[in-house]
Amino acid sequence: MASSEDTPFDQYRADVDRPLVRLFREYGVPRLRWFAAGNVANLVGRSASLLPPLVLGTAIDAIFAGEGTYSLPLVPGSWLPASQSGQFWFSVALILVGFVLTGVGTFLWGVTMNRFAHGVMHAVRTDTFAAMQALDMAFFDDKQTGEVMSVLNNDASNLETFLDDALSEGLRIVVMVLGIAGILVYLNAQLAAVTLVLVPVMGLFTWWFMRRVEPLYKQVRSDVGNLNTRLENALSGVELVKTTGTEDYETGRVRDASSDLYESNMAVLTLSYFYRPGMELLAGLSFAATFLVGGLWLFQGPPFGLTGTLTVGEFVTFVFLTQRFVEPLSQASNIVDWYENAKASGERVFGLMDVPPHVVEADDAVVLADPDGAVEYDDVSFSYDEGERILRDVDFAVEPGETVGLVGPTGAGKSTVVKLLLRLYDVTDGAVRVDGEDVRDVTVSSLRSAIGYVSQDPFLFDGTIAENIRYGRFDASDEAVREAAKAAEAHEFVSNLPEGYDTRVGERGVKLSGGQRQRLAIARVVLQDPAILILDEATSSVDTETEVLIQRSMDAVSLDRTTFVIAHRLSTVRDADTILVLEDGAVVERGTHDELLDVDGVYATFWRVQAGELDSLPDRFVESL
Structure with a gap:
């Protein structure tokens, strides 16, 4: 198995301290208004969702069973209707308000939190790319392209998922657990103790799971990068693969890398599918215990040494809210998954950002003018x-x-x-x-x-011929591009192409011959008009006839330049x-x-x-x- 220890930025990744705290400090704080708005909307929506069960229980006791007075927590008595008919319609209105606030809050939460999370992801991805661009060639000499692409794409997306889903769901759990617990204690503290008795056990179970799953997620992220590297290498070298008949060999190497990822994913999933049903079981036991104790209380009096009374309305509210209590607690496993995945990805993202460039511009550097x-x-x-x-x-x-x-x-x-x-x-x-x-x-x-540089294997971007000649001098006119091509002995073959200078060259210029790519690279340097020219074995891989053309263009270009x-x-x-x-x-x-x-x-x-x-x-x- 290829190891992440082989990556050039591994040592810096290991030094990243609290990556998710750093993520929020550096990228979340500048977008704090969206984060705050999203969480306020989430708080309002989740709190409002607790209103209907509470109103329903009160209405059952005071309106339908005629037991006790019509009262609601935090609502002054003077606001409540005195008649049963008024109380009924007031309850209907409150239930509707609860559902409307839940819907509006959920909508506003989704819009604002996605703007926050995707804004962070955009900034992280572009900053990581900019940091990578600032690195010197020593980094790229050892780089694994697939590993870097994995950081820019997969790891940045994992951070977005954490900010968008995990933080929101975490707040939802806090609101639901605290809100439900508060209402249940307000209604009947003894039965609430039965409902909440397993919450500490769930907390310990979650802590154990996080300790066990963290290293597994790091291995998953490493294996994703290794697989991406293997795929990128195989696709980039597809011509060599085909000409040497080594398709089976490359398929085997991809199979091995994919197998590594499969095994590491299965390790995570196996542990997760032990944790998730475990949490659901504990939450289900809380619901079952509540239903058992509350049911016995209603038809035979306080069981198991409990005291006091329990009304039908209170029991209905307990049943509804305990069921609401079960669902968010069972989702805690997803939050842990998102958190651990994002933590591993954060170490990789900031590890890449923290690789120091060796070629650093001095603070008092002067411009080399003319x-x-x-x-x-x-x-x-x-x-x-x-x-x-x-x-x-x-x-x-x-x-x-x-x-x-x-x-x-x-x-x-x-x-x-x-x-x-x-x-x-x-x-x-x-x-x-x-x-x-x-x-x-x-x-x-x-x-x-x-300085103009022409290598023996010039690089062309997937774009038009004109765009590739103009690269680095993006404001150059079409006429200047054509004159540069003429000086590089490229104008004739370009003019003979069906779309001329608007012909797309394909990725890395695959639609052109080596000599044609070389002459376009020379045209690019001509347009740059440098004082110093470097020709790095520019004719070593072309035929004699093409060499003559390229040599003639290089002689013209190098005239009166230091070469x-x-x-x-x-x-x-x-x-x-x-x-x-x-x-x-x-x-x-x-x-x-x-x-x-x-x-x-x-x-x-x-x-x-x-x-x-x-x-x-x-x-x-x-x-x-």
């Missing part, structure tokens, strides 16, 4: 989480408009070098500067807007002003193409292999790959 594009790496070293050094003592400078090629075996640190420039990570030692400013001292938005080219095919950096050769995270060679060939080192070896002058790489290069 940069020239000078870049300097000053003795830069880098490692992930104080682990093994990925880069060691990288030191070089680039003048505005120059092109730098980064080459070396897989894992040498080429992509990491440019990610430090984008400040996707922060250096461990040394500094990266743009126009003399340390990238840690400028605003992140101004830094990244000055970093990460190259798998060395021909793409042959004309670079400087080529840096990285090996094991260090710059081992630097110079122009001709200078590096004269050195006859790492670069020259790779060049001769790609040129066909060597049949294979030397062993030390093979090992590094």
